[in-house]
Amino acid sequence: xxxxxxxxxxxxxxxxxxxxxxxxxxxxxxxxxxxxxxxxxxxxxxxxxxxxxxxxxxxxxxxxxxxxxxxxxxxxxxxxxxxxxxxxxxxxxxxxxxxxxxxxxxxxxxxxxxxxxxxxxxxxxxxxxxxxxxxxxxxxxxxxxxxxxxxxxxxxxxxxxxxxxxxxxxxxxxxxxxxxxxxxxxxxxxxxxxxxxxxxxxxxxxxxxxxxxx
Numbered sequence: 381x382x383x384x385x386x387x388x389x390x391x392x393x394x395x396x397x398x399x400x401x402x403x404x405x406x407x408x409x410x411x412x413x414x415x416x417x418x419x420x421x422x423x424x425x426x427x428x429x430x431x432x433x434x435x436x437x438x439x440x441x442x443x444x445x446x447x448x449x450x451x452x453x454x455x456x457x458x459x460x461x462x463x464x465x466x467x468x469x470x471x472x473x474x475x476x477x478x479x480x481x482x483x484x485x486x487x488x489x490x491x492x493x494x495x496x497x498x499x500x501x502x503x504x505x506x507x508x509x510x511x512x513x514x515x516x517x518x519x520x521x522x523x524x525x526x527x528x529x530x531x532x533x534x535x536x537x538x539x540x541x542x543x544x545x546x547x548x549x550x551x552x553x554x555x556x557x558x559x560x561x562x563x564x565x566x567x568x569x570x571x572x573x574x575x576x577x578x579x580x581x582x583x584x585x586x587x588x589x590x591x592x593x594x
Contacts, residue, residue, distance in 0.1 A: 429562070430564070431485075432460070455490050570577065
């Protein structure tokens with residue numbers, strides 16, 4: 381006997397509908413802890429990261445890092461330590477990193493350098509346009525970032541993208557809610573021009589996992 385139910389599958393048996401619902405829930409479930417690390421070991425994911433925390437105003441000339449020639453915003457001591465620790469943790473966890481994309485701003489490049497992700501490719505589309513925290517009303521920046529996140533990484537590796545909150549929020553407004561400095565959204569490209577969010581990881585969680593995983 382067939383049971384009529386509301387929705388997209390009007391005449392499915394009730395038990396089969398339950399299987400479909402459970403499968404859909406599983407597909408949308410986030411990866412955490414060891415499950416996430418196991419997935420990242422095999423590559424195929426995009427780690428979209430907000431740069432590590434930096435004071436909201438540029439440093440005085442006397443306080444600027446020697447290589448910060450334009451006296452842009454730079455990381456504070458705590459964030460420098462966090463960025464370095466994150467990179468160390470990824471290496472201890474044996475998470476393979478392939479392409480590294482970065483905003484050309486000093487604070488983003490400093491995050492990449494301290495984490496030792498490898499030489500980054502700089503893209504103006506990942507920057508802040510020289511006007512920190514300003515939104516791009518054209519929508520082009522968000523579309524560009526979505527396309528990059530949907531691009532399959534090289535086989536056996538993960539891609540890292542380091543940018544700014546406004547860029548991430550414009551591309552992924554729901555997923556980016558509450559995203560903290562240094563926090564990452566982990567996406568899995570689907571080979572059809574899209575990507576699924578599978579996890580979000582705070583910058584200090586990588587270190588925690590590297591010291592507790594067996």
